[in-house]
Amino acid sequence: MASKLEALERWVNEVAARTRPAKIHWCDGSEAEYQQLVKEMLADGTLIELNQQTHPGCYLHRSNPSDVARVEHLTFVCHKNEEDAGPNNHWMDPAEAHAKIDALFDGCMEGRTMYVIPYCMGPIGSPLSRCGVEITDSPYVVANMRIMTRMGKAAQERIEREGTFVRGLHSTGELDPERRFIMHFPEERTIKSYGSGYGGNALLGKKCHALRIACNQARDEGWLAEHMLIVGIENPQGETRYIAAAFPSACGKTNLAMLIPPEGYRRDGWKVWTVGDDICWMRPGEDGRLYAINPEAGFFGVAPGTSTATNSNALQSISRDTIFTNVAVTADNQPWWEGLPGTPVTDWQGRPYDPANGPAAHPNSRFTVSAKQCPTWSEKAEDAQGVPIDAIVFGGRRPSLLPLVMEARDWAHGVLMGAAMGSETTAAATGAVGVLRRDSMAMKPFCGYHYGDYFAHWLSFDQPGMNLPKIFHVNWFRKGKDGRFLWPGFGENLRVLEWMINRVEGKARGVETPVGIVPAEGELKLDGLNLPREAATELLDIDTAGWQAELDAIGAYLDTFGTRLPERLRQEQRRVASGLSAD
Ligand code: GTP
Ligand code: MN
Ligand code: MN
Secondary structure (H helix, E strand, O other): OHHHHHHHHHHHHHHHHHHOOOEEEEOOOOHHHHHHHHHHHHHHOOOEEOOOOOOOOOEEEOOOOOOOOOOHHHEEEOOOOHHHHOOOOEOOOHHHHHHHHHHHHOOOOOOOEEEEEEEEEOOOOOOOOEEEEEEEOOHHHHHHHHHHOEEOHHHHHHHHHHOOOEEEEEEOOOOOHHHOEEEEEHHHOEEEEEOOOOHHHHOOHHHHHHHHHHHHHHHHHOOEEEOOEEEEEEOOOOOEEEEEEEOOOOOOHHHHHOOOOOHHHHHHOOEEEEEEOOOEEEEEOOOOOEEEEOOOOEEEEEOOOOOHHHHHHHHHHOOOOEEEEOOEEEOOOOEEOOOOOOOEEEOOOOOEOOHHHOOOOOOOOEEEEEHHHOOOEOHHHHOOOOEEEEEEEEEOOOOOOOOOEEEOOOHHHHHHHHHOOEEEOOHHHHOOOOOEEEOHHHOOOOOOOOHHHHHHHHHOOOOOOOOOOEEEEEOOOOEOOOOOEOOOOHHHHHHHHHHHHHHHOOOOOOEEEOOEEEOOOOOOOOOOOOOOHHHHHHHOOOOHHHHHHHHHHHHHHHHOOHHHOOHHHHHHHHHHHHHHHHO
């Protein structure tokens, strides 16, 4: 036992010798510790108190304007062998990467406190959970990690018992974009991040550990670490089915995880339970089903657009004890962002609000809040065994071609659907309409090894004795000729989820098409929707010529993974393509 703790202490001492802090603080995760940190951050301006009458326990943090988002071009995955990182990652030789970033860490904590944060991703008692330790000089990171993970004493005890943990070293540094790196060393289960205080770069438990490092652990240990929400759908009989869904960033994971059933469904007794909104770890159980946990304990959600109309569960969650980053404030000091009623007086940089400067809240402004504050938070989210997954859903923004919903005919076909996933950019975002960016399984920024090997790992679950979830693909974003969304989306998406559940339970027949199974006439409940008949038809239309071109494009995309692309996936692409030409 002692030697296991020694490994942690030795590493902490090594880091301290390099970074030379004035003080070392081991975080216990207590409320008193959190309040003390808040007090210190209020005193030095790291946090700004918001209106405590309307928003008790809520604070604002304004980050450096040059440090407001993930930085993919400065994010490296440093496998020993370059080939293992794949064309989907930036790679640097591990020795070179260590040397480069260690030089930045030299003496960087002089005169400051170094915090040691033991944390557990997932319920403390779950065999699916994995632990990590983040060392940082940022009290803002400590406060956020306390909300986002199970942090402190209990995690440290588990680490001392197991002896294994992911090592994460972080320093805010000078916030100079020229001196900023986010380095991952998958073989060493180590992360080093320098020069950014932004969530995805600094809260190392989240994207760095729970996705980029964890997907490597998952491959070695036979499980999956995915960029997926987990939602429970309870029918009027009180039976709950769990669905995991991967959509790229800004494609509505948080919305679907907190879905509010349409009026008619609510009346009939349907309920929706939130288990996770961003990351999902899944592992086969003894019965061959996949069991999932949400490794996180909080939400780090995009603020703009969050309103009573779009996501009232999220809005209710953040009415107290929330850290806001880069939002605007109103005259009476309430947090504000585009999409909320009222008017801002101060923008995200602390300037008097002037529309000439752009949006009042930064488009990537965020809230950090404990998941327990969500009105639909599922009791099962704390279950050590995880929840059994009945359906895996892939989706993205596709203004054309992709139907509202389709089901893969089997697991391998589903893996192809996930690999082919993409999102089309809009004119508003890039100036070029209809530019498709492939984002396999919504993991492009997070898959910490070669995508070809990753697809092979997904395919490896298809074995005798397994009882795998059905795989679906959805598209809430198909547009009509008038350029408007054909599908109302949001709460109405429950209609699509109900069809999936009916498929799982053998209650819906569906119609086979060359690209997948779509709902048969009348199977998708549309009553009370006011959806024009043509829209309903168009939403499920399969355009053969368009799909042939799509299959060619998917084939060309798969080619980019070279010899590491599993032959099985290539066969699947050929099978679908030939089904289309026979059609
Ligand atoms: P990350 O947290 O960054 O991984 O992204 P996310 O997948 O959680 O995305 P988020 O929920 O922040 O994306 C919200 C965006 O999707 C907003 O622009 C919403 O308006 C839009 N959105 C969500 N659900 C729907 C839907 O069903 N239909 C339409 N048309 N838009 C939707
Ligand atoms: Mn989200
Ligand atoms: Mn995400």
